[in-house]
């Protein structure tokens with residue numbers, strides 16, 4: 178079955194057009210049918226009822242004239258006048274009535290044959306029979322009239338009979354006229370009813386089509402708007418994430434099933450956002466790696482000279498007299514000998530081991546830097562000279578007593594100094610180096626403090 182909700186936009190709009198057109202076709206078809214019906218009914222009135230009424234009215238007129246003439250003739254005869262001249266006009270009128278009756282009969286029968294009469298054939302058949310009966314009585318009247326005119330006189334009872342036949346003819350023709358009039362009235366009523374029904378159904382169908390099309394159109398607009406809103410929302414979220422530098426929320430594209438063109442566009446957007454999110458993650462990782470590469474020493478995983486410069490400048494910039502900080506300059510004693518005696522690789526391992534020992538003992542935010550070769554710097558960010566010296570001595574002792582399989586024992590010399598407010602990095606480092614130099618000079622494996 179046609180799944181309208183999940184159909185594409187083209188199919189949705191197409192179906193609305195199809196429904197509207199179907200309604201329109203129904204309305205047009207029904208209109209044609211109704212117009213034909215009304216046309217047929219009116220044809221019956223125009224082609225049969227009206228001409229028939231005209232003919233029968235003429236018959237009525239002639240019949241009345243005939244009746245009046247008979248009356249007049251009778252009176253004259255009673256007075257002893259013999260109106261021979263009237264004879265011809267009697268027969269002429271009779272002839273005229275007969276011709277009109279034939280015309281009326283022909284009108285109805287030919288209308289039957291042409292299918293002009295479709296709605297009330299029985300009634301028209303009745304009228305036809307009435308006309309026939311009238312014709313018969315009229316012929317009978319003619320016979321009676323002929324007898325009168327030949328004899329010149331008639332007994333009273335014969336006159337009365339003639340009179341009664343004339344009255345019957347008068348009445349009958351009036352009845353026929355009434356029947357035709359009734360038929361015309363009924364046909365007109367029937368047509369009016371048809372017209373009313375036609376208007377009612379046309380209007381209802383039109384309103385239904387309008388409501389249905391409007392509802393469908395509103396629904397389609399609603400679907401389109403909500404899809405566009407979703408797309409807009411996602412674009413806005415992406416924009417905010419990029420602007421504020423916060424991670425992009427990965428949209429759920431797997432469970433999203435697009436049902437139309439806008440849905441496909443939304444899915445494409447989701448895919449693009451996911452790809453962008455992946456790329457951002459990768460970029461972040463690469464950035465992280467670059468930061469590590471730029472700030473860390475590869476061999477010992479301590480901070481490098483570059484990081485030292487950055488950090489010492491920062492600390493000098495932030496320093497005040499209430500928060501002291503100290504520097505320990507450290508150098509492995511006779512490291513050349515280690516290399517010479519055990520090889521460069523063992524020398525590397527000694528440096529790594531030394532870095533491990535230092536980093537294990539130094540707690541954040543204090544930091545260990547390798548300045549090159551076997552030289553290290555320790556930055557004690559909140560310690561004054563006394564504490565720095567204690568830490569240095571503790572480290573020295575730990576290194577001196579440290580022993581592990583496959584590595585030679587080694588010692589370190591250290592120079593400890595505290596930052597003096599307002600001095601430069603150079604001044605600070607010169608003092609630290611001097612202190613270290615003194616430790617070396619005094620026999621190594623020792624610390625020297627310089628306030």
Ligand SMILES: Nc1nc2c(ncn2[C@@H]2O[C@H](COP(=O)(O)OP(=O)(O)OP(=O)(O)O)[C@@H](O)[C@H]2O)c(=O)[nH]1
Nearest residue numbers: 508509510511512513514516521522524525550551
């Ligand atoms: N294995 C190894 N050796 C290094 C590295 N960097 C420098 N060296 C060696 O470290 C030694 C430093 O020697 P010196 O400057 O003479 O100092 P020292 O032998 O420690 O003597 P003092 O400092 O006076 O006690 C040199 O032989 C360098 O080749 C490194 O990354 N790995």
